[in-house]
Amino acid sequence: MRIHKFETTEAFIAIDLEGAEASSGPARWAKKILQGGAKDLARSQTYTYAALGMKRGGAAAGISAAPEDRATAIDAFLTEVEPLVANGTYLPDAAKGIGLDELAPLHAGDPRDTARLGDFANRCDGLSAVVAAHHAVGLDAKTVAIEGFENLGPWVADGVIGHGARLTAISTATGTVTNESGFSLAELNEAFAAHGADCVNELGEVGHPMAVFGAGADVVFAGSKVGIIDHKVAERLEGCAAVVPNGRLPLTARSLAVLRKAGVQTPADFVALAGSTLAVWGDVSRSDDEIVAGVREDIGDLCAELQGHDDGLLLAACYFAEAFLMEWQDELPWGRPLAP
Incomplete structure (x- = not known):
C-alpha cells in the first residue's frame, strides 16, 4: 500500500497494489479524511478484483477541506488526478461527500463503462x-x-x-x-x-x-x-x-x-x-439486461464455489482471492478486508 499525496490541495490516494492493470475505488470528501479508512476500503476493492479473477487493484482517495473550501479543493483534485485516471493509476468512484456529476470531467479518460456508474x-x-x-x-x-x-x-x-x-x-x-x-x-x-x-x-x-x-x-x-x-x-x-x-x-x-x-x-x-465491478468492466455495447444476467450468474457461481x-x-472468500493474487503478486498485501 502506498500513499500518493497531492500538491495543490490536501488530498491523497491510498493505492493498494503495484503492477495492477488499473486501480479503482471511492473518492471521499470531509473536513478530515483519514488514511486508515481509505486503506481499508482500498483493500476491500482489491479483494473484489481478485475474487473475480481481475489483475486490478483497489484504491481510495480522501479530500480534506472545510465546507467553505470544498468546491476549490475538489476542482484542484480533479485537475491533479486527471493524468492518474488516464494511465489507470486511480479511477475514482463517487462516495461520501462527492457526487457522480462532480467526477464526470474524468470519465472521458476512464477505461470503464462509466455510463453504468451510479444508479x-x-x-x-x-x-x-x-x-x-x-x-x-x-x-x-x-x-x-x-x-x-x-x-x-x-x-x-x-x-x-x-x-x-x-x-x-x-x-x-x-x-x-x-x-x-x-x-x-x-x-x-x-x-x-x-x-x-x-x-x-x-x-x-x-x-x-x-x-x-x-x-x-x-x-x-x-x-x-x-x-x-x-x-x-x-x-x-x-x-x-x-x-x-x-x-x-x-x-x-x-x-x-x-x-x-x-x-x-x-x-x-x-x-x-x-x-458493480462486473457492471463497469466489460463491453459497453452490453444491454442492462445482459449485465444483470451476467452478475447473477457470475456471483452465483462464485458463491457456489465458496460454500461449505x-x-x-x-475466510473462504479471502483464501480464494489470495490464491489469485499470488499468481501475479510477489507477496500478499498485509491484512485482510475487515474493519479495524
Missing part, C-alpha cells in the same frame, strides 16, 4: 448482495432486516421480496421501523422516493437506528458505515441465519469471530458487493 452500479451491487444471501441460507420464507436502507436498500428489498422473503425491519439514519407482516415493495419505494432517510416516519413507529439489530430477523443486511457491527452488536445477532453486507467492511475481526462461533453465515463484502468451507464464507 445502475448500485442496482448491480444490490443484486449481488441478494445473490450472496440466497446462496448462504436461502431467502424463501425468511424474515429480513435492512440496516442503512439508504445504502442499496431499494434494490436489496426488491431482490429479497422477489425470492419470497418477508422484509420486517429497515433502518435509516433517522431510525428503525418494523412490520411483522412485512413491508410491501411499493410502499417502501414510494416512501423512500418522497422522503429519503425520513421514509421511516411514514412507515410506522420509529425507534433508534441501531434497533434494527434487535428486530429478530433471520437475515440482516448491514453496512451503513465501516465496522457498524462490532462484537457487542454481533452478540445481538447470534440467532440470525446470515449477516450480509450492503456496504463495505461492516464486520470487525471480533464480530466475525462471534458470528462464526454462533454459526451465522457471513458472506464477504468484497463478494456481496462485486456486482470449514472456516466460513468470509
Whole structure:
C-alpha cells in the first residue's frame, strides 16, 4: 500500500497494489479524511478484483477541506488526478461527500463503462448482495432486516421480496421501523422516493437506528458505515441465519469471530458487493439486461464455489482471492478486508 499525496490541495490516494492493470475505488470528501479508512476500503476493492479473477487493484482517495473550501479543493483534485485516471493509476468512484456529476470531467479518460456508474452500479451491487444471501441460507420464507436502507436498500428489498422473503425491519439514519407482516415493495419505494432517510416516519413507529439489530430477523443486511457491527452488536445477532453486507467492511475481526462461533453465515463484502465491478468492466455495447444476467450468474457461481468451507464464507472468500493474487503478486498485501 502506498500513499500518493497531492500538491495543490490536501488530498491523497491510498493505492493498494503495484503492477495492477488499473486501480479503482471511492473518492471521499470531509473536513478530515483519514488514511486508515481509505486503506481499508482500498483493500476491500482489491479483494473484489481478485475474487473475480481481475489483475486490478483497489484504491481510495480522501479530500480534506472545510465546507467553505470544498468546491476549490475538489476542482484542484480533479485537475491533479486527471493524468492518474488516464494511465489507470486511480479511477475514482463517487462516495461520501462527492457526487457522480462532480467526477464526470474524468470519465472521458476512464477505461470503464462509466455510463453504468451510479444508479445502475448500485442496482448491480444490490443484486449481488441478494445473490450472496440466497446462496448462504436461502431467502424463501425468511424474515429480513435492512440496516442503512439508504445504502442499496431499494434494490436489496426488491431482490429479497422477489425470492419470497418477508422484509420486517429497515433502518435509516433517522431510525428503525418494523412490520411483522412485512413491508410491501411499493410502499417502501414510494416512501423512500418522497422522503429519503425520513421514509421511516411514514412507515410506522420509529425507534433508534441501531434497533434494527434487535428486530429478530433471520437475515440482516448491514453496512451503513465501516465496522457498524462490532462484537457487542454481533452478540445481538447470534440467532440470525446470515449477516450480509450492503456496504463495505461492516464486520470487525471480533464480530466475525462471534458470528462464526454462533454459526451465522457471513458472506464477504468484497463478494456481496462485486456486482458493480462486473457492471463497469466489460463491453459497453452490453444491454442492462445482459449485465444483470451476467452478475447473477457470475456471483452465483462464485458463491457456489465458496460454500461449505470449514472456516466460513468470509475466510473462504479471502483464501480464494489470495490464491489469485499470488499468481501475479510477489507477496500478499498485509491484512485482510475487515474493519479495524
